Amino acid sequence: MKQNSTNSKGSSQKSQSREWFEALIIAALVAMVLRMFVVESYRIPTGSMEKTLLAGDFLFVNKFVYGAKVPFTDIHLPKVDDVKRGDIIVFKFPRDRSLNYIKRCVALPGDTLQIKEQKLYVNGKLSPLPPHAQFIGEKMPPGVPDYQIFPAMSDYNKDNYGPIRIPRKGDVVKLTMRTIPLYRDMIEEEGHSVSLSGDQIFIDGVPADHYSIEKDHYFAMGDNRDNSLDSRYWGFLSDSDLVGQAMMVYWSWDPDLPLLFDPVEKITSIRWDRIGLVVH
Incomplete structure (x- = not known):
């Protein structure tokens, strides 16, 4: 009887x-599925969205709203809602898709965008600045080209840009x-090769001499307008690079403070007033 009791206890x-x-395996699988398709954490690495979002903010990002990949x-997956002007979006950086970027969507597929003396116009209407948007650099006058600006060889700069139409799926654009x-990177990102020979485009x-656009595209800008590597510099954002919509700051x-070497100062730097802040 004693041996049976011991065996029963071991079996239990x-x-x-x-x-x-x-239970741990199931929990891990559920967490993985939620992270892939529903909500993911994202850390703000730079000041491109200041003062709306700060470097060191940690966000929850809604991935299912635009259709998780x-x-x-x-x-x-099927999307729940369309991107809207003013949405703060997370996306794969078109020039290095191993990186996630966060900006504000300022123009939608088919919109015409123009910046005149730092003022943004969409479809001819003045688009109000976000509540915490800022300019920290010197204003550039019209007609003074910035050769870092997209597209190459234009006379655009960060403060005077366009007008430019945001590509929409089904648009047929003339190639010259x-x-x-304006279109070369987009065509190549849609899976085609582009080459030039003299004045002929292949x-x-x-x-x-024309091209039918296969995907919707967006124009994204940082709220910190003079410190933001955004669509003004690298071009249109493809629908397929969208990751999700910023939801809330949770930490x-x-x-800049190292946790390992200065834990006390790191902990005292916690921005308690930002925790739980809804992003908009």
Whole structure:
């Protein structure tokens, strides 16, 4: 009887251990699914959105609202809502998709955007600045080109830009030596090769004087207008690079203080007033 009791006790402990292990596996799978398709954490690394968002803010990002991407595929789940002007969006940086960027969407597919003396116009109407937007650099006059600005060879600068139409799926655009700097990156990102020979443009090796746009695109800008690497510098944001919409700050502290070497000062740098802040 004593041996049977011992065996029963050992069997019960093994059963409990197995249940705990299975529970941990299930919890890990649920967390992974939530992270991939529902909500993901994101840390603000730079000051491009100050003072709306600060470097050292940690956010929850809603991934399902725009249709989360299935990992290792080009498949997106059905979206719940469309991107709207003014949404703060997280996306894959078009020039390095291993990086996530966060900016404000200022123009939608089919919109015409122009910046005149720092004032943003969309479809001819003045777009009000976000509540915490700021300018920290010197204003550039019209007609003075900045050669870092998109598209190449234009006379645009950060404060005087466009007018420029944001590509919309189904648009047919004319290709010339003048317009190809505007569309070349987009065409290549949509999976085609672009080459030039003299004044002739080739797409996938075939002469072309027009192109039918395959995806919707957006124009994104940082609220800290003079300290933001945004669409003015790298161009249009493809619908397929969207990650999600910023929701809420759940943690915030000074990112420049090292936790390991100065834990007390790091902890005292916690920005308690930002925790729980809804992002808009």
